Amino acid sequence: MTVARQDFLVDLRAVRFAYGEREILRGIDLSVRRGQVVAIMGGSGCGKTTLLRLIGGQLRASAGQVVVDGADLAGLSRAALYGLRRRMGMLFQFGALFTDMSVFDNVAFPLREHTDLPPELVRALVLMKLNAVGLRGAEALSPAELSGGMARRVALARAIALDPMLIMYDEPFAGLDPISLGVIGQLIRRLNDALGASSIMVTHDIHESLEIVDYVYFVSDGRIVARGTPDEIRASDDPFVHQFVHAEADGPVPFHYPAPSLAASLLGEVGA
Amino acid sequence: MSRTVLDLWVGFFVVIGAAALLFLSLKVGSFSGFNSSNTYVLQAPFDNIGGLKVRAPVKSAGVVVGRVAEIRFDPATYRAVVSFSVDARYAFPRDTIATILTSGLLGEQYVGLEPGGDVDMLGEGDTVMITQSAVVLEKLIGQFMFDRAAE
Amino acid sequence: MSGVIGFLRRVGSRTVDMVWRLGFATRFFGLVLLYSGQSFRRLHLTIREIYFAGVLSLLIILVSGLFVGMVLGLQGYETLQRFGSSDALGVLVALSLTRELGPVVAGLLFASRAGSAITAEIGLMKVTEQLKAMDMMAVSPIARVVAPRFWGGVVSMPLLAALFTAMGILGGWLIGVVFIGVDDGAFWSQMQAAVDFRYDVMNGVIKSIVFGVAVSLIAVFEGYDCTPTAEGVSRAITRTVVSSALAILALDFVLTSFMFRGQS
Numbered sequence: 001m002t003v004a005r006q007d008f009l010v011d012l013r014a015v016r017f018a019y020g021e022r023e024i025l026r027g028i029d030l031s032v033r034r035g036q037v038v039a040i041m042g043g044s045g046c047g048k049t050t051l052l053r054l055i056g057g058q059l060r061a062s063a064g065q066v067v068v069d070g071a072d073l074a075g076l077s078r079a080a081l082y083g084l085r086r087r088m089g090m091l092f093q094f095g096a097l098f099t100d101m102s103v104f105d106n107v108a109f110p111l112r113e114h115t116d117l118p119p120e121l122v123r124a125l126v127l128m129k130l131n132a133v134g135l136r137g138a139e140a141l142s143p144a145e146l147s148g149g150m151a152r153r154v155a156l157a158r159a160i161a162l163d164p165m166l167i168m169y170d171e172p173f174a175g176l177d178p179i180s181l182g183v184i185g186q187l188i189r190r191l192n193d194a195l196g197a198s199s200i201m202v203t204h205d206i207h208e209s210l211e212i213v214d215y216v217y218f219v220s221d222g223r224i225v226a227r228g229t230p231d232e233i234r235a236s237d238d239p240f241v242h243q244f245v246h247a248e249a250d251g252p253v254p255f256h257y258p259a260p261s262l263a264a265s266l267l268g269e270v271g272a
Numbered sequence: 273m274s275r276t277v278l279d280l281w282v283g284f285f286v287v288i289g290a291a292a293l294l295f296l297s298l299k300v301g302s303f304s305g306f307n308s309s310n311t312y313v314l315q316a317p318f319d320n321i322g323g324l325k326v327r328a329p330v331k332s333a334g335v336v337v338g339r340v341a342e343i344r345f346d347p348a349t350y351r352a353v354v355s356f357s358v359d360a361r362y363a364f365p366r367d368t369i370a371t372i373l374t375s376g377l378l379g380e381q382y383v384g385l386e387p388g389g390d391v392d393m394l395g396e397g398d399t400v401m402i403t404q405s406a407v408v409l410e411k412l413i414g415q416f417m418f419d420r421a422a423e
Numbered sequence: 424m425s426g427v428i429g430f431l432r433r434v435g436s437r438t439v440d441m442v443w444r445l446g447f448a449t450r451f452f453g454l455v456l457l458y459s460g461q462s463f464r465r466l467h468l469t470i471r472e473i474y475f476a477g478v479l480s481l482l483i484i485l486v487s488g489l490f491v492g493m494v495l496g497l498q499g500y501e502t503l504q505r506f507g508s509s510d511a512l513g514v515l516v517a518l519s520l521t522r523e524l525g526p527v528v529a530g531l532l533f534a535s536r537a538g539s540a541i542t543a544e545i546g547l548m549k550v551t552e553q554l555k556a557m558d559m560m561a562v563s564p565i566a567r568v569v570a571p572r573f574w575g576g577v578v579s580m581p582l583l584a585a586l587f588t589a590m591g592i593l594g595g596w597l598i599g600v601v602f603i604g605v606d607d608g609a610f611w612s613q614m615q616a617a618v619d620f621r622y623d624v625m626n627g628v629i630k631s632i633v634f635g636v637a638v639s640l641i642a643v644f645e646g647y648d649c650t651p652t653a654e655g656v657s658r659a660i661t662r663t664v665v666s667s668a669l670a671i672l673a674l675d676f677v678l679t680s681f682m683f684r685g686q687s
Contacts, residue, residue, distance in 0.1 A: 289581075292585040300592055
């Protein structure tokens with residue numbers, strides 16, 4: 001690849017991360033070009049969400065560099081980090097809407113916190129964002145009255161309220177019915193292109209993702225094991241990718257948790 | 273809940289809270305402990321203060337005019353020195369007599385001031401020279417027995 | 424032998440854990456104070472919390488105050504009339520309420536009503552990632568969520584304690600004067616003569632402010648620090664009530680020994 005480094009909005013170089021003794025990430029190189037939608041895939045608990053936290057600056061890498069929009073997160077003060085985060089939007093797994101506010105106030109929250117816009121303008125912006133996710137009619141509802149898919153769309157409207165340069169999605173498809181799933185998938189792509197933003201999506205929903213993303217990283221055991229465009233992934237004969245794409249129970253990711261052989265366990269040789 | 277209704281409730285809460293404080297300060301308590309800005313301090317040495325305590329009332333003609341501020345022992349004269357603050361509205365002549373009295377037979381002890389006839393008045397930090405100590409019941413009984421025996 | 428070692432080890436790790444948490448709580452208190460600016464600049468955030476902590480605790484405080492005062496009236500009369508000094512009923516009711524029962528019982532009720540609610544609310548926000556989402560939106564959760572709740576509690580508590588005391592005195596008056604027939608004039612005048620505003624009433628108010636700070640801090644801290652699971656939140660709520668009660672009683676002892684030492 002001959003892309004200049006400044007073309008990367010997000011650039012992770014040899015990033016390692018550990019919770020105490022437990023190593024989660026063991027050297028990740030990952031980059032997102034401006035305008036791209038990138039998916040990070042992998043099994044549950046492989047460190048995908050940790051990656052998003054690192055990019056959002058909620059966690060600090062124990063080694064390596066996390067560079068977002070040219071700024072190394074390790075060297076940022078809290079104020080500078082908050083400044084950077086104003087240009088990021090994040091969609092949490094279950095939306096994380098503020099339960100004590102209406103849908104309207106949820107979407108208006110970032111605008112009211114970070115701008116001094118007059119109420120009429122805030123109202124116009126909020127309605128535009130809600131319209132973009134197709135929920136303008138739901139502005140007066142409380143989050144408790146929304147279905148899972150609607151809550152996620154409201155959260156998406158809130159994430160894009162300040163027209164961010166980078167949108168992050170943590171498992172945007174988890175627990176959705178097929179229709180909502182398609183709706184969210186299309187929204188992610190459309191909003192990314194409309195806003196001229198870049199998106200990073202952490203997911204294990206491979207088929208939906210391959211439809212909408214530009215590039216895919218596969219993470220397993222804290223390392224990137226495969227990468228490529230959707231077409232490359234579909235054509236890949238990498239055993240891990242193959243197992244993942246075709247949802248096979250056994251393969252490079254074993255079905256069994258490491259254990260002595262079944263025969264040995266049954267014959268009681270372990271206890272002997 | 274709209275913000276105005278909420279504000280109304282909080283306003284109501286603050287008002288009745290303040291009313292409760294006002295009730296406590298006016299109806300329940302009293303400002304008997306005069307603050308130092310409008311009092312002056314007098315001292316009086318006593319041979320024996322009995323059970324007098326700090327914050328005991330200082331009365332003249334039965335009216336509370338001040339409070340005992342401090343009680344200490346003077347090692348030079350072996351007497352107790354009682355400092356008390358008196359409401360600045362009341363002035364007492366120099367030859368006022370300070371007595372330690374008991375309200376009722378077993379009640380709390382207080383300092384009684386009995387004004388004399390001097391034209392000069394006591395001021396801040398002055399000492400009341402003429403004092404009468406507390407009546408100690410054991411001494412009284414002892415004296416009574418002694419007098420009887422002498423007869 | 425190994426049992427003893429195991430026991431000692433558990434005690435040791437508990438102690439270390441407690442000291443560690445205490446240190447974190449202190450740092451957290453500092454952060455809350457540091458980020459308090461916003462809860463004053465944007466007053467409606469704090470007013471909202473005064474509503475939740477104060478107004479919603481009103482009913483339980485007023486009713487409990489009335490009953491505590493009525494019990495004091497009954498018991499006090501029962502004891503005082505043996506010495507023929509039932510006129511001093513007002514003094515007994517008012518002094519015990521202003522100095523001790525008002526702040527302490529109101530504090531305990533406040534901890535279980537408002538403190539647990541604050542912990543539950545912040546804990547649930549943590550479970551549903553609302554705090555993290557706020558942080559990602561470059562809004563500090565301590566400034567936006569924790570500090571207003573803390574100050575709402577600190578403002579509410581003295582008002583609630585004053586209301587509790589006032590209701591209690593009215594309850595004592597109701598039993599003593601209206602039902603038993605103690606002389607109305609003696610009840611109030613003896614009370615006024617014996618209760619000093621600065622010495623008794625103000626010290627009670629100071630106590631209630633201190634309890635308000637302690638309970639509010641414990642409540643927001645336990646909520647913020649809880650394990651983000653349903654079980655973690657319920658344990659945090661229990662801890663809020665238990666630690667608040669212990670803190671109130673221990674602080675009450677310390678404050679009382681400072682305020683009323685060696686005097687009347």
